[in-house]
Amino acid sequence: MDNIKKLARLLTENKDTLVLTGAGVSTESGIPDFRSPDTGLWSQMDPMELLSRSALSRNPAEFWRRSEPIFRMMATAQPNSGHYALAQLEKKGFIKGIITQNIDSLHQQAGSNSVLEVHGHLRTARCSQCGAERQMSPLLDQVASGDNPPRCNCGGIFRPNVVLFGDPLPEAFHLASQRARVCDLFLVIGSSLEVAPVCWLAPAASKLAIINLGETQCDEIASVLVRGTAGEVLTDLVEVIG
Ligand SMILES: [Zn+2]
Known part of the structure; x- marks a missing residue:
């Protein structure tokens, strides 16, 4: 819970927070993480x-x-509590947008408006x-x-x-990469940051926070690290932020 409070403070202090979501955000909706x-x-x-x-x-x-x-x-598949929590955080102004590796459209279904789908849909x-x-x-x-x-x-x-393996990088990825470089806080959720090219985004950000069940490639450079499932952690986070 201490780490969730720290994360809540980071979200309150930073005005331009960008979120990156991976397969871990959708596993609670019954979509397996193929990795x-x-x-x-x-x-x-x-x-x-x-x-x-x-x-x-x-x-x-x-x-x-x-x-x-x-x-x-x-x-x-249907959105889970993690997707809904992110939509609420956007509405309340705590996050400015989501970059997602997922192709399931669950962020939009949960009510998120600013979603960049770097792997298509x-x-x-x-x-x-x-x-x-x-x-x-x-x-x-x-x-x-x-x-x-x-x-x-x-x-x-x-x-x-x-985006199929072997396809060129989509335009959405270039936009995501520009946004990641200039945001105040980059919050990675449910991604082990192993898949190129998305794994290049996190180290480019000025401040990094991570919510993930397992280890990620960028744990060492994160300001805050919360271990847990996206649904549980984000629900707690919304509660703490109030
Ligand atoms: Zn045709």
């Missing part, structure tokens, strides 16, 4: 291979067949030929019914609007 070794879903497959540009171009039907249940699970897919956009949900139904791979009217194959 932890013993989560059932991801231990059966290598996400680097599954969600890669090369897998999509090599065999698009296989890419969609394997991705469909995972995308559907993420698309139907699952709300839509786009044609890899002409760029036309479609809602994801009917495309997933199409794939599940065997009409696979999903194609655009132009004949091009749809791809999810997420």
Whole structure:
């Protein structure tokens, strides 16, 4: 609790606080962190291979067949207390925005307004030929019914609007990186900071705080470190801040 009080003080003192969230924020919504070794879903497959540009171009039907249940699970998940706490902190002016590695849209569903999705999102897919956009949900139904791979009217194959391994860095990442360098306080939640390029953001910030269940790459340079799940810690934090 002492560390949560320290963190509450930091949030009160600093006017421009930016939050970075990783998979740890969504595990309490039932979405497994694919980097932890013993989560059932991801231990059966290598996400680097599954969600890669090369897998999509090599065999698009296989890419969609394997991705469909995972995308559907993420698309139907509900925000948890951590997402709601962050939305409240934004409304009360304690945080200015969220950079997220998550593609599940749960921050927006919980009511956060300023969200930069550096790995994209699952709300839509786009044609890899002409760029036309479609809602994801009917495309997933199409794939599940065997009409696979999903194609655009132009004949091009749809791809999810997420950053696949092998894709170039999205514009949102460059914006995030500029924001991280000038903010007063950078608060990392539920990320072990192991995944490039997001792990480069934390050391660039002038002051760093971390909420994470396990160790992170930047523990040593953090002003405050709180060990715990995002939902529990953020709920306590909102209570302390009042
Ligand atoms: Zn097209």
